[in-house]
Amino acid sequence: MKTKGNIVLKNASELVTCSGFEKKHGKAMSDLHVIKDGAVVIKDGVIEKVGKTEDVLNGMDLTGYDVVDCSGKTITPGFVDSHTHLVFGGYRDEEFSWRLRGDSYVSIMERGGGIAKTVNGTRDASFEELVELGMKRLNSMARFGVTTVESKSGYGLNLEHELKQLEVTKMLNEKHSLDLVSTFMGAHDIPKEYKGRSGDYIDYIIEEMLPVVAERKLAEYCDIFTEDKVFSIEESRELLKAAREQGFKLKMHADEIVRIGGAELAAELHCTSADHLLQASNEGLIKMGEAGTVCTLLPGTAFSLKADFARGRFMIDNNCAVAIATDFNPGSCFTESIPLVISLATLYMNMSIEETITALTINGAAALDRADQIGSIDVGKKGDVVVHEFPSYHFLTYHIGVSTVEKVIKDGRMIYDTTKNEVK
Ligand code: NIG
Ligand code: FE
Numbered sequence: 001m002k003t004k005g006n007i008v009l010k011n012a013s014e015l016v017t018c019s020g021f022e023k024k025h026g027k028a029m030s031d032l033h034v035i036k037d038g039a040v041v042i043k044d045g046v047i048e049k050v051g052k053t054e055d056v057l058n059g060m061d062l063t064g065y066d067v068v069d070c071s072g073k074t075i076t077p078g079f080v081d082s083h084t085h086l087v088f089g090g091y092r093d094e095e096f097s098w099r100l101r102g103d104s105y106v107s108i109m110e111r112g113g114g115i116a117k118t119v120n121g122t123r124d125a126s127f128e129e130l131v132e133l134g135m136k137r138l139n140s141m142a143r144f145g146v147t148t149v150e151s152k153s154g155y156g157l158n159l160e161h162e163l164k165q166l167e168v169t170k171m172l173n174e175k176h177s178l179d180l181v182s183t184f185m186g187a188h189d190i191p192k193e194y195k196g197r198s199g200d201y202i203d204y205i206i207e208e209m210l211p212v213v214a215e216r217k218l219a220e221y222c223d224i225f226t227e228d229k230v231f232s233i234e235e236s237r238e239l240l241k242a243a244r245e246q247g248f249k250l251k252m253h254a255d256e257i258v259r260i261g262g263a264e265l266a267a268e269l270h271c272t273s274a275d276h277l278l279q280a281s282n283e284g285l286i287k288m289g290e291a292g293t294v295c296t297l298l299p300g301t302a303f304s305l306k307a308d309f310a311r312g313r314f315m316i317d318n319n320c321a322v323a324i325a326t327d328f329n330p331g332s333c334f335t336e337s338i339p340l341v342i343s344l345a346t347l348y349m350n351m352s353i354e355e356t357i358t359a360l361t362i363n364g365a366a367a368l369d370r371a372d373q374i375g376s377i378d379v380g381k382k383g384d385v386v387v388h389e390f391p392s393y394h395f396l397t398y399h400i401g402v403s404t405v406e407k408v409i410k411d412g413r414m415i416y417d418t419t420k421n422e423v424k
Helices: 026-030 053-057 093-101 105-110 115-124 127-143 159-175 198-215 233-245 262-268 282-291 299-304 312-317 338-348 353-360 362-366
Strands: 007-016 034-043 046-052 066-069 074-077 079-081 146-152 179-187 221-226 249-254 273-276 294-297 322-324 385-388 405-410 413-417
Touching: 007 053, 007 385, 026 312, 026 353, 034 053, 046 053, 079 362, 093 105, 115 159, 127 146, 127 159, 127 405, 127 413, 159 179, 159 198, 179 198, 179 233, 198 233, 221 233, 233 249, 233 262, 249 262, 262 273, 262 282, 282 294, 282 312, 294 312, 299 338, 312 322, 322 353, 322 362, 338 353, 353 362
Parallel strands: 007 066, 007 074, 079 146, 146 179, 179 221, 221 249, 249 273, 273 294, 294 322
Antiparallel strands: 007 034, 034 046, 074 385, 385 405, 405 413
């Protein structure tokens, strides 16, 4: 439930503001705008004051506020998980073991496993089941300090079941304290009904699905899996242009497995973000930086698929705006773990912890076109912040694979507090 609170967090050893109202490119990703001995005041769910504790509290009447002492702690903005496949039915646990044995993601997909298996599971699941699963998954994400989650459809692959998934997302956004951003991804795979006829399926999406999703206002973004053996560059261009005409903002799954020019298309269309990019060309990435298209990297997926990581270092050195997200989904990356993606970004993608925090906050917000509302601790933004149990933000990578999150504040209300979670 969305309720708004009044809270004062004071005496933080480090207040990592990530200050800014737009995406950060290249070198700018390194500056976290840290305030030592910081405080933040949130009123009616909105950040009202930010600064040194002494200055912020000077003459302030604290009546009506919860006051939390954060001595020895670090405060960051709430994390923005800007790429997830949150709503799905059924799991693919045995497939994970096949991959451990050496089967590739694509070979499993070609045998009718992969996304197609989850399409069956999702079509079979009831609306209520999907809501219940979604609530649990959002709770798990909240415990990792996530306060905004993007959620894609794409396991229905026909009008009825894509709408069901999107309606579930809408319901979750109403019921849960986290904020959800909805993406329509009818072009996640070619459904069995259209096997070998990807062009016809794209026409069906454009003519039969997009208008209904738009009319019912069920999604803000349209996304597509632009990939060899899935949707070509031409099909992607056709769908994305049609989606834009119908009022959608654009995202892409681009150059994940085979380099087919997805990054170049994302730049050409000025998509809000293009995601994965493991195989993207240098030129394509540079063009994305110039176009202002956020490069969203999903290191958990590369890790889980035992693939080479996306070249985050190259992207930042070439002035791209990089975001990081989990890609939480039942196949290629079944994890909502923020500590995992932080470790992978810093240890395997050669990103600094400063760049990684920027990628999970203000640039994650920019990947959802919300850098003016969330992703930093600035006056006027939503009161979404996380208190970490250690005195410096360096612990977010130093404490490997373990969540540093102690308290999560959403819209000025404490929604999670580990200090209340006793082990007896
Ligand atoms: O982002 N690449 C395509 N889509 C998802 C995987 C979905 C699945 O395996 O179910 C991804 O990795
Ligand atoms: Fe994905």
